[in-house]
Amino acid sequence: MGDLIEEWATQVAEAELRSTLPRRWAHTQGVAKRAVEVSQVLGQDAGLLVAAATLHDVGYAPRLAATGFHPLDGARFLHDEHGAGERLVRLVANHSFALLEAEERGLKGELSTEFPQLEEPLLVDALVYCDMTTTPDGDRTTAQDRVTEIRSRYGDDSVVGRFIRRAAPEIFASVERVEAALADQPR
Template sequence: MITSADDARLLARNMVGDIRPRWDHVQSVGQRAEDLCNTAGLAERVAVAAWLHDIGYGHAIAHTGFHPLDGARFLVKHGAPAEVIRLVAWHTGAGFEAQERGLLEELDAFAQPPADELDALTMIDLATSPTGEPVLDVKRIAEILSRYGDGHPVHEAVQNSRASLLASSRRAKAALGLPQDWPVCC
């Protein structure tokens, strides 16, 4: 049963702790989310989801190649709270990638999470480089596009969702009282 950020951290370490630099990214996303719980009133379930957002990359979990869906399905089997599962399933433009991969019907099996919580998780994910360093959201999107070539489902999804992702990040920063250049500024 996953009831806290500590539980989520342990599960994430078990699932992706041996995948570098993925684990570096996950640790920073999780820690930033926990920090925002303490300083900006972020809901703890967002921190739990932050720790778990990339577990679908785990070797034992990756079945479809679409990590939000694989992670969410795994979490259902392991008794995670529904709100956390929904955040993992839909994080950081997952609907766009599901469309590219022909998996939108499968993703739609999970209800969409509250927009403000999804915005916060997206903001934190986009503020963290693959190796865990703070980065501006626009630079993170550029990095993702450069890492995945034209025609790759991730590239196409991020290209198509760029405006939506940046708007989500802006909304979360405003809602949490953060400067628009967070976390680089702080």
């Protein structure tokens, strides 16, 4: 089952991002690669993590950008057009502390009502780890450097800048928890 959902996720993300947003596609591929690397800490949810990592930014696709808030737009697309599973859709909708950004955008109620956060801490943390340790070009980075890059790209006074400053402590804590889980894995 895991391989099928991963293949499907790659097909969907590639169709939506590769030609219209090639840099976002490169980031997506890097995030998916991180997910494969950390998936051993998730057991039966490994395929779900890889699929969510592959689809986390699909809402940036121009044809899907209804609200301009990519986690919500992506989750709605996956739910409405593909009938994707609830856990996958909720992971995409809430990836990397999206609820904090939704609050900045006045969309917190919509996001939390339509797609409540999952109460699966390690799975949620693993997706944060994958996203926040990958550069816009798909390369590996530290969470600290990624947050700095986002702040410099968007500016501290922008919606994204305000969100990332608020989310940074949570992002760093998620990354630390995943790194600790990885360190506990037998080699």
